[in-house]
Amino acid sequence: MGLFDAFKPKSDLQIAIENAKRIQKENSTDSLYQFEHVAMPQILYSQNANLFEVILRDQERNGIYDLYAAVCKKRNDRVRFGPECFITSFLYRDDGLVMKTTMPDPYRVGLCTAIYQMVNYDGVAISYFCIELAQKISENDPSTFLCSWTREHIHKNHKGLKENYKNTEEMETVEITFLGTPIDTTDVHSFDELVSKAKSMLSNETIFNDLIRPSGV
Numbered sequence: 001m002g003l004f005d006a007f008k009p010k011s012d013l014q015i016a017i018e019n020a021k022r023i024q025k026e027n028s029t030d031s032l033y034q035f036e037h038v039a040m041p042q043i044l045y046s047q048n049a050n051l052f053e054v055i056l057r058d059q060e061r062n063g064i065y066d067l068y069a070a071v072c073k074k075r076n077d078r079v080r081f082g083p084e085c086f087i088t089s090f091l092y093r094d095d096g097l098v099m100k101t102t103m104p105d106p107y108r109v110g111l112c113t114a115i116y117q118m119v120n121y122d123g124v125a126i127s128y129f130c131i132e133l134a135q136k137i138s139e140n141d142p143s144t145f146l147c148s149w150t151r152e153h154i155h156k157n158h159k160g161l162k163e164n165y166k167n168t169e170e171m172e173t174v175e176i177t178f179l180g181t182p183i184d185t186t187d188v189h190s191f192d193e194l195v196s197k198a199k200s201m202l203s204n205e206t207i208f209n210d211l212i213r214p215s216g217v
Contacts, residue, residue, distance in 0.1 A: 031077040035068050036103065036112045041128040041149040043067070049123030052099055053191045055088055064088055064101050080104075090188075091180025092198035096120040098180040106133040113144060116179050121195050125151070129179060134160065146174060 043051055055063045062083040072079045081104045091098035099117045106113060109132075116129040128149045146159040161174060175182075183201065188194050 030108070030111075031072045031075050032068070032080070032104065033111055034075065035071045036115055036130060036132075037110075037149065037155075038153075039067065039071050040115060040117070041153065044117045044119075044125045044128050045151045048125045049097075049119045049191050051117070052097070052119065052123075052194065055099065056185065056188055056190055056194060059185070059189075062086055062088075090183050090185050090194065091116075091175070092183045092201060093118075093180040094202065096126055097194060097198055100175075100179075109133050109135045118179075121199070123191060129158075131161070131174075146178065 051063070065081075065083040065086040068081070068086060069079050085104040087102045089100050091100055096119050100114055101117075102114045103112045112130040112132045114131045116127075118126040118129065120126055130147050130149075131144050132147050134143055134145050144161045145157050146161065148156050148158060150156065159174070159178070181201075183194075183198055185194065185197075188197055
């Protein structure tokens, strides 16, 4: 490198690479990141629908928060967030069920606004999706990404989202299009009951669609 090279303006690509390296180093020591991107995918793919069963059996107890606190304890880290920051609900799809958990507001790139654990109707893990905060270089860049972790712990980016954080119209559209339809679990206390209710709702949707579908379509 020449004497004056250090004073040359850096390109957007150089800045992005440097930021990515810094973020990766910071996230490797962050307990929330490790919980969202390491611990939870491992639990899903190793335990399948067992966590669904545990959460549904005692919905008043925040089992997801308990797992987060356990990760912090194992890493000798303080628990930075309370149970109110981890809100779990359920979605259903043609091919299975989804447990959604909204997370604490992300304070750095790579942390999630929500995680989605998917299993089929036999209780076997399908996918682990998350909505994570993106690195913005320009105003036109996505604010968040729909990402996933595979069973082999490979990270994939699927779709950039313009809007940020939770409960926005775009997020609702993404959920319904890619992830599933919300299902009320007030009267559900086991995975089998969740399966039964979801299949009943799918059956009702089929009947409704058959009634409104034009003849010959």
